Amino acid sequence: MIKAWIFCWCLVILLVPISAQTVTVNSFELPNGLKVILSPSNDMQAAAVCVYHMQGARNEPADSRGISYLYQYLMFDGNENLEPYDHVLFVNKMGGIVSGRVNYDNAVFYETLPAQEINVALWLESERLKSLRLQDANIDYHKNQIFNRINRLWESSQNFKAQTWVSSKVFEGSAYEYPLYGDLNRIRFLSNDRIRENYQKFQNLANILLIIAGKFDINELRAGINKFFQNIPPGRKPANPVFSAHNQRKSFLLKNWMIAGLKRNFVVYGIKAPAKIGYNFMYFDFLRYYLTDPRFARLDHILNIVNELDVEIESSFTDYMEANCLTIQISTSKRINLEKAKYVLEKEFQALGSNPISNSDMKAVRSLMEIDFLKSMISLEERCLRIGEFFQMFGELNFFDVQLKRLRKITSFDIMESAKKYLLKENQVVLNVYNK
C-alpha cells in the first residue's frame, strides 16, 4: 500500500513540471471564415496581435514575381483612414512595437503593445485588411525604391551576387529559385492594376490567421475581434495547400568566378537542407547549430583554432517549408588558406557522416537548441510565428510538447544519418570567387 502511495506521488511530482511548461493554444472561427488563434500568458502586461498570411512569394504567378515583396512595403503605407506610417506612429506612441515581413511561404505583420490597448491593434490590422492604400503614386514610389535599393546592393556587393547565384542553383526547379524581390525590371513595369488585383488574393480572409498571444480578457477580446473583423467580406476557400518535401540534389555543381580588384578571395557553399515539414529538419538543424552557430562554432574551431587558417566564416540558413539551404561563406586574403579551408571542411563533412558526435557535444548542442526553443516560446512575436507556421504546415495547434520531446530524443546516430544524407558532395553547390 505504502509503495503504491509513493508511486502515485512520484507520478504527480513528475507530471507537474511538464504541465507547467506547456504553452496553451486554442482557436475559433468567425462566420466570415477568419481563423483566430489565442495563446494566453497572464504573467505579463503585454499582448501581440499577429496577422499571419498563409501565402507568400511562392504563391505568386510566374509573370509577377516580387509582387508580395512589394506588399511588404505597401502594408505600412496607410489606408482609407490612416496616412502612410500612421500605423507605426500610433503603436510607437503607446510604447509598442510594429513589424512585418513577407517570406516565400508566408507573410506576417504584428504589433506588440500594452495589454489594455489590444483593441487598437485589432483596429489597425482590420483597417489594413479592409482598405489598404494602393494608389498609383505610392505603388510607383515603392517600385522605384525597391529597384534602386536592390540595384545598389547588386552593384556594390560581390557577396550578395554570389549568394544569390548559389541559392538559385540549390533551389533550381522549386518555388524558392527566384529571389524574394523577383525580377526587378519586370516588377518595375508591371501594371498597377495587376498589383491591385493580385492583392485581393493576398488578403483573402480564408487564407489568413489572426494570432493573439499575451495577456487579454477573453470576453473583451472576442467582442473586439467581432467588432473589427466580422464585417470583412469572406474570402474564397483556397484549395488546401499541399506541401511536399524536396529531395536532395543529385549532382555536385562547382563554378569559379574571377573578379578584378577583389580584396578577399572567398568560397560559398550551398547545401540543400531538408524541408521544414520533413522529419529530418530537426536533425539537420542540429548539424547547423553544431557547425555554424556562433555559440558553438565548430567550423570556426577547426579552421581557425586547430588549423590556424585565419579565415572569416559567415553562414545563413533559410528556414523554408519545402526545402532549405545552408550557406557557408569562407573568406580570406590568402588563397592558399582558402584552399586548405575547403579541404578541411570536406574532411569534416565526411567525418560527420561516418563518426558519431561525442556525447558531450551532443548534450551541449541539444541543450542550446532547447534553450532557444524555450526562449522563442516566451517571446510573443516568435510564439505567434511558430504557432502560425505549425498550423500552416500540419493543421495542428499544439506542437510545443511534441517538438520538445523530439528535440530531447535526438541521438548521435540521427545526426550521423543526416550528415550522410545532406553533407554529401552531390548535395552541394560551390562557388569560388577569386581575385583576377
Next chain:
Amino acid sequence: MFITNRNSPFRCIFCFLGGVLFFLGSSRELASETRLFSFTTSKGLVIKVLQDNDMPFIHAQLLIYLDGSSQNYTSLAISQLTVMNMFERELNSPPSNLMDMLQRQGNDYQVEQNPEYVKITMNFLPDRLAAFPKLLKEIFYYQSFHLKKFKQSKEKFWSLFAKDRDWKKEMAFLLAYQQMVGNFYFSQGLLLQEILNRINLAQLRSFLLKTFRPDNALLILKGKINPYFILGMIEKDLPQPSPQPSKAKKEEITINANRKIFVLNVNSAEQPAVYWFDAAPAVTDVSYLPYVIGNFALFGFPGGRIYQSEKNQFSMAGYKVNTETYFLKKFTIFCNYLRLKYIDLENFLLLVEQERRKFVVRPIERKEYLDALNYYIGRAQVETSRFDYDLQGEIDRFHSQGVGSLALPIGPQLFQEVSLNRVMQVMDEQMGSRHRSSGREKGIVVLIGNANLIINSLKLLKTEALELSMD
C-alpha cells in the same frame, strides 16, 4: 455518504485525490508570482534569486565590479583583455576548464563590459543548476591564462572588440564617460594598439586577483529555483577569497559634462553618426524619471521637439533619434544618437542646442508631458513580455546601496506619479541657466565618420578630432 472505515479503498482514493488537488493548487499558486530571495554568502557574494516557477529555463547574471572612476585607457584595455582571454570562444586554444564548463552548461552566454562592471549573462536548463556553483568557482578563481592565447588576443583585439556589437557607439560612450569622470586627456589617445602592446600577462593576473572576487560581485538568478538549495551549493563550492587589499579612500566623483565636440575618423562610406551624451541623475534618484520624461519631450519620436523642428524649421528628412541609457552607480548617461547626411550635420547640432536652451523659456506643454508619460507607461508594460525584464531593477537597487529614494523596479505606476512641475524643475536643474553661467553648455557630442567631411561641414562649431581607423 461518510466513509467511516479507515481502511476503505474509497477513503484512500479520496485522500489521494485531495492531496493531488492541494499539491497542484499550491504549485499553481507558486507559479503565478515571482518571489525574491536575497542572501550574502560567508564569502561576501551577494545573491538574489527571483523564483519564477513558470520559467522553463534558468537565467543568470553575474556582475563583477570595476573601479570605474579610476579607469584610464590602460586599465580599460587590461579588463577588456582579461575578459577576452577568459570568455572569447574564438580564442579557445589551448582549451580552458572554464570554456569546457561553459559548454557543458549549454554555451548560451554573453559577456558585456562597461567602465563600472563586467556582466556575464547566461541561460541554462534546470538540470544544470547543480553544476552552476562550480562554474562560478572557476570564474572567481580562474587560472588558465596562457601566453599563446594572450598574444592572439592582442593581435585580434579589434576584430574581437567589434564582433557582434555597435563598436562605434561603444567607443563614443567610452570617450564620453572618460570625459565626464575627468580622467581623460585627449592626448592619451583612445584604446589604441600601442596601449595594448604595453600590457603583459602579469597585469591581467593581478587585475583578476584584485577584481574577480565573490565579495566584489552580485549574482542574480531567475527561474524555477530552490533558493536555499543554490545558496547551500554556492557556500559549499566557493573557497574563501584571499584578504582584500585595503582600498584607498575614494574621492567623490565630480561629473564634468561640459560641452565638447569630438570627431572620430573612420574610413567608411556610411553616413556619419552623431552621439549626444548627457549625464543624468542616478536611476535610484527621484529626479531620474522626470529627466527621462524631459529627455523624451526633447528627443522623442515622433512628438519630440527636435523631430518636429527638424521637419518644420530646417526641412530636414525627419531623422529619428534613438535613445539608450547606461545605468551607472552614481549617475546615468543618456545617449541620443542617429545617422544623418553630412550636409545636415551642423544644422542638426545647432537645432539641438537651440531646443535645449528653449526648454527654460518655453516650458514643456501638457500634451508633450502626457505623450511622454503615455509612451513610457506603455513601454514598461511591453517590457514585461521579456523574461529578464525585472532583473535591472534588482541590479539598480544593489548599486544604490540604500542611497536615493526611488522605489524599484521602475514600472507604469512610478511614471504616473511624476508631475509636470517636477519634470520642469529637474530639466531646469539639468539644462537651465545655472549651468550656462560659465558660458558652457552641457552635453558631450561624439561624431563618427569621415573626419575631413565632418570638419568641413562644421563651420560654427569647434571640435577636437582624432583618427581612429578600424575598417
